Amino acid sequence: MGHEQIYPTDWMGKSDMGYAEVESWAKENQPELLNEIFEGLVFPELSEDKSIIDYYKALNAPIFLNKLHKMYVNIARIGGLNKYVGMDWLSWWYKRNLIMFANLTRLIDTEEERILFIVGASHTNIVTKFLEESEICEVVPPLSYLS
DSSP states (O other): OOOOOOOOOOOOOOOSSOHHHHHHHHHHHOHHHHHHHHTTOOOOOOOTTSOHHHHHHHHTOHHHHHHHHHHHHHGGGOSBTTBOHHHHHHHHHHHHHHHHHHHHHTTOOSTTOOOOOOOOHHHHHHHHHHHHHHTSSOOOOTHHHHO
16 A cells, blocks of 8 residues: 555543453343353354455454444443443443544545554444544545455
């Protein structure tokens, strides 16, 4: 792409509660809900019989990305009346993704700008939605390049 520099866009500010604490609380207090949230979610694995391209295709498959995003949204359900265990962590998670979105958009100098955004699969759906809904750029799915 002819880029001369790599720009970091992620942010890992302090959260009031770590994900491990949310999961631990859910295991103890809402194990059925925790199982429901993760039901059917299978993470692609890189193996000797799979090429790196096929691995990246699996990580970027819309069905997988939608299931992953669904899992994150449903974390908000963890907790009880006036006890927002999942939401306390999830608000940090959304802030993190919004900061990535903002940092990414600050890299756009012209309408012809091309940016390769490399991020973990769990961020893909949400940051893509922010970009699409902002209508400030066109998002080209990575599968069109991986085929």
